[in-house]
Amino acid sequence: MSANNYIATPKRTKEILANYKFFFKKSLGQNFIIDANILKNIIDHTGIDKDSGVIEIGPGIGALTEQLGLHAKKVLAFEIDQRLLPILGDTLDQYENIQFIHQDILQADVKASIRDNFSEDQDVHIVANLPYYITTPILTKLLQEKLPVESITVMIQKEVAERMAAKPSTKAYGSLTIAIQYYTMAEVVMHVPKSVFMPQPNVDSAVLKLTIREKPPVYVANEKYFFSMVQACFSQRRKTLRNNLTNYLSGEYDKETISMMLDNIGIDGMRRGESLNMEEFATLANTFYEAKQH
Known part of the structure; x- marks a missing residue:
């Protein structure tokens, strides 16, 4: 497929939105990515290869999903918005390795989904462009459930990404930093301009990569x-x-x-x-x- 036909272009995104008379729901924090190069850069940082399994959260109209489908063995995408399912079914119809689950990730049994959809020896990664308003609850759930995944790579609000990857004695360092770094090694791998989203958000974004630790870096009694x-x-x-x-x-x-x-x-x-x-x-x-x- 030529880059011009990717979902993640302004022209194709506008066409899809117009065809399905889709309107953005502010309550769901929907901002779609319209730059395929940004998406490829994100995937380069994830460590995904042709044998990998991927969980995606909030595929939208499938811009990131499409790129994941091109680079991974299987993609399982959780989408809460019922209106997007027929759009995703059409736009990604040719990808047999992409499957959608209509469910709120906060209610989902992600561990069971991994067990049912990926082989035991397969490396599994979570990748998402997360809505800003619900970033922390989603990441907290995923980490506390101790899922059998290698990494979590998310595009989130720049300020929140910096808090999660912060060092001691900095303004960004706080209880959220400790909670994230207890379970993972956290690194901000990319900054993303507002201009690559439709509609443009009010805040800057960053890509945060969380590499899951085999065990916490410190012993705690409780x-x-x-x-x-x-x-x-x-x-x-x-x-x-x-x-x-x-x-x-x-x-x-x-x-x-x-x-x-x-x-x-x-x-x-x-x-x-x-x-x-x-x-x-x-x-x-x-x-x-x-x-x-x-």
Whole structure:
């Protein structure tokens, strides 16, 4: 197929929208990509090859789906918008390796879909152009379910991508950073201009690649408690660790006890949450969790 016939061109996208009298739903955060080169660059970063399986979330009219179909063995795409299914069925009719599931990814049993559609020894990747308003809930679900996938590559709001890939002691670093980097190695691999979308969004985009870790980089005694303590340390960014923890643990410990426990593990209570690396957060959470058990 010549590049001029790809779905991801302004001309072809406009034709498809006109043919099906399709209108964008703001509530679904729909922005379609109209530049095939951008899509090919994204796929280059994913590590997909002709033997790979791919899960796509929100295929839209199939711009990214088409490119995935050309590069992977099988593509399974989840689409929530019923109106798009007949469009996808027509525009991607010639691709026998693409299958659509009409379901909200937040409700889907993705693990079962992977088991039913891909072979056990196949490398599976998740690729998506995610709606900005629902990026974090989707990624949180996918990571917490510990899916048998190699990587998750997503186009998301630039600011959110930078928060997920941030380093300690930076403005972007926060509890979301820790949650993402506990499960993955996160890297912003591309910046994407607004001009390659229809309609143009109000914010800049970036492509974030999350390579799934075989095991977390730190030992934590209890994951739920670890994440709750991390959130507590960032609850008021300008406050010290000691003050944030005193607020969070009121009724359990007074300020002096908290100071003493922090001193015992070599963490200065006057520091702020953004200055701690993941190892320090793990030590802090494990210390307070173990104290709770006695």
